[in-house]
Amino acid sequence: xxxxxxxxxxxxxxxxxxxxxxxxxxxxxxxxxxxxxxxxxxxxxxxxxxxxxxxxxxxxxxxxxxxxxxxxxxxxxxxxxxxxxxxxxxxxxxxxxxxxxxxxxxxxxxxxxxxxxxxxxxxxxxxxxxxxxxxxxxxxxxxxxxxxxxxxxxxxxxxxxxxxxxxxxxxxxxxxxxxxxxxxxxxxxxxxxxxxxxxxxxxxxxxxxxxxxxxxxxxxxxxxxxxxxxxxxxxxx
Amino acid sequence: xxxxxxxxxxxxxxxxxxxxxxxxxxxxxxxxxxxxxxxxxxxxxxxxxxxxxxxxxxxxxxxxxxxxxxxxxxxxxxxxxxxxxxxxxxxxxxxxxxxxxxxxxxxxxxxxxxxxxxxxxxxxxxxxxxxxxxxxxxxxxxxxxxxxxxxxxxxxxxxxxxxxxxxxxxxxxxxxxxxxxxxxxxxxxxxxxxxxxxxxxxxxxxxxxxxxxxxxxxxxxxxxxxxxxxxxxxxxxxxxxxxxxxxxxxxxxxxxxxxxxxxxxxxxxxxxxxxxxxxxxxxxxxxxxxxxxxxxxxxxxxxxxxxxxxxxxxxxxxxxxxxxxxxxxxxxxxxxxxxxxxxxxxxxxxxxxxxxxxxxxxxxxxxxxxxxxxxxxxxxxxxxxxxxxxxxxxxxxxxxxxxxxxxxxxxxxxxxxxxxxxxxxxxxxxxxxxxxxxxxxxxxxxxxxxxxxxxxxxxxxxxxxxxxxxxxxxxxxxxxxxxxxxxxxxxxxxxxxxxxx
Numbered sequence: 001x002x003x004x005x006x007x008x009x010x011x012x013x014x015x016x017x018x019x020x021x022x023x024x025x026x027x028x029x030x031x032x033x034x035x036x037x038x039x040x041x042x043x044x045x046x047x048x049x050x051x052x053x054x055x056x057x058x059x060x061x062x063x064x065x066x067x068x069x070x071x072x073x074x075x076x077x078x079x080x081x082x083x084x085x086x087x088x089x090x091x092x093x094x095x096x097x098x099x100x101x102x103x104x105x106x107x108x109x110x111x112x113x114x115x116x117x118x119x120x121x122x123x124x125x126x127x128x129x130x131x132x133x134x135x136x137x138x139x140x141x142x143x144x145x146x147x148x149x150x151x152x153x154x155x156x157x158x159x160x161x162x163x164x165x166x167x168x169x170x171x172x173x174x175x176x177x178x179x180x181x182x183x184x185x186x187x188x189x190x191x192x193x194x195x196x197x198x199x200x201x202x203x204x205x206x207x208x209x210x211x212x213x214x215x216x217x218x219x220x221x222x223x224x225x226x227x228x229x230x231x232x233x234x235x236x237x
Numbered sequence: 238x239x240x241x242x243x244x245x246x247x248x249x250x251x252x253x254x255x256x257x258x259x260x261x262x263x264x265x266x267x268x269x270x271x272x273x274x275x276x277x278x279x280x281x282x283x284x285x286x287x288x289x290x291x292x293x294x295x296x297x298x299x300x301x302x303x304x305x306x307x308x309x310x311x312x313x314x315x316x317x318x319x320x321x322x323x324x325x326x327x328x329x330x331x332x333x334x335x336x337x338x339x340x341x342x343x344x345x346x347x348x349x350x351x352x353x354x355x356x357x358x359x360x361x362x363x364x365x366x367x368x369x370x371x372x373x374x375x376x377x378x379x380x381x382x383x384x385x386x387x388x389x390x391x392x393x394x395x396x397x398x399x400x401x402x403x404x405x406x407x408x409x410x411x412x413x414x415x416x417x418x419x420x421x422x423x424x425x426x427x428x429x430x431x432x433x434x435x436x437x438x439x440x441x442x443x444x445x446x447x448x449x450x451x452x453x454x455x456x457x458x459x460x461x462x463x464x465x466x467x468x469x470x471x472x473x474x475x476x477x478x479x480x481x482x483x484x485x486x487x488x489x490x491x492x493x494x495x496x497x498x499x500x501x502x503x504x505x506x507x508x509x510x511x512x513x514x515x516x517x518x519x520x521x522x523x524x525x526x527x528x529x530x531x532x533x534x535x536x537x538x539x540x541x542x543x544x545x546x547x548x549x550x551x552x553x554x555x556x557x558x559x560x561x562x563x564x565x566x567x568x569x570x571x572x573x574x575x576x577x578x579x580x581x582x583x584x585x586x587x588x589x590x591x592x593x594x595x596x597x598x599x600x601x602x603x604x605x606x607x608x609x610x611x612x613x614x615x616x617x618x619x620x621x622x623x624x625x626x627x628x629x630x631x632x633x634x635x636x637x638x639x640x641x642x643x644x645x646x647x648x649x650x651x652x653x654x655x656x657x658x659x660x661x662x663x664x665x666x667x668x669x670x671x672x673x674x675x676x677x678x679x680x681x682x683x684x685x686x687x688x689x690x691x692x693x694x695x696x697x698x699x700x701x702x703x704x705x706x707x708x709x710x711x712x713x714x715x716x717x718x719x720x721x722x723x724x725x726x727x728x729x730x731x732x733x734x735x736x737x738x
Contacts, residue, residue, distance in 0.1 A: 046625070
């Protein structure tokens, strides 16, 4: 899901492990290296590790919220320390910058914020879909419901919001947890153009609607494929 | 594997099961709450294992002791993950000790009764009842499996002959009744001795069934199931001092329940932001005040504690008191927030103090002082330089619990390498002990352990790099009035008591 430029090669992973074995020297204020320069190299390993942890945590079917929140907050701290002067603008194109680390940082920053935001949003959508009968908001002194609300009516109220949720979101809500960020970005625009067959067989169409149609086709394929996968196993298995 | 709800008393069987190394020798020590945790005063009473095979045994069979010892999971390597103990709790008198495990099972131990013949066996605990509290469930809408692991057990104060406890997994709280039966009715009219129905036409006389004594049987029955009120994972339950209500807390919400009502609960705390993108803090633990039924506290992943008064408003989103210690700038690191996350919060028995456990320390707070704790104890400060590695292997997220002794003079918490620590608040002395098979002889005095931080390592010390981080003591319990402690190490339950000469 954190797609842009974060496909890590084996060599990078090994480098990261080496850096970690040094046991947080960069936190030691008496260490000469720390005094001289900001610990950019070690921090980027820590950054990568945190991103990996976030990724792993979000991939769980039901993420441990405490773990997730702590990792996200730590990641934000690391990010803040790596960009001390000015925050990078959310630039879609990768700026020409020296070194792999900067590229990684610049390209992943925008994607990271967007992905973290969308994924945290996913959590709330998943919750919204399967909202169990919510606990009654208190309408009076705790311990007893007010006299005008008999327990039977209360049970019906509990059922209300849950079903309302599904209907309110509509079909779009059901598809929102499918990640299409890879296909939303402009990186795909040239590729899909190239794959297009010869001349159009109708009136000249705009670029945007054609792309949308291709995207929709792809989406439908993915959905149909996903549904086939998600079909529950038959009895006896 | 489904366990029988009716378990027999294993009084004699467990005596055989525990093996020769547990035979106590020497005279018992008078127990007193005032002894504190001085050096070398703790002895191992017994080590208890509840193997998965226990339900298959029957009291009627003539069991060979040797066969028992060989077939039981006495060895660490045979333990399955389901046997890992996930919670330990004494009841209010200390007569019973309950454990919950990852397999959803609850095992209750009962203290050996005092008897003139076997005075030396006092202080031992034997299996009293075993039952399957929670089963794995599947949430079809979310396509998620709900773990059956027991997160917490809390006892209700005893009000009649039966015992009641609350046990919870991630989503559902259950109230269990544990009762003894030592009589059974005999002489039914419509049933014969085997329980088969009799043809009414064959009955010529009527008789009154009589109660006859039988072998003691302990049965556990689920009396209430409190479900469908938590979207997130339940981390705490706490019985209110009014004995009519209790609360359950998950990552973002706290609900108040009445024991008699299972189809509704009141939401008293809700920290879920309208926009989940803004989520930066979760609830980590919660507890009611021991005497004031309107007061409770909850802790957060940011190292703060909020005290709330339910009389102030129905939804306690605004706290009455806010406890937070300002960050020490010299100790600042990327991991500051993670290590400040509070994993457990406990009121003292007096109700005047609260104790919190974060990754490296235990803190005692006075309810009347919000800006800093009155006492801070370092549990394993030598880990401060290892935080990066501990972050990598996720150990930094381990949640340790902490407990008070009965007189609130000593506090105890666990660490790694099967070490656990005790701090005497009065003498300011502390001790590190180890709960392990290799180093514990029955009734021998536990030797204090020491971790060598740097420089020359002494003979008995262990160096930081040799610590086993897979052996963590997360759950401990202290008897409410005596110096008897229960320490859970993976699938082993160690019971120690102090020996005062």
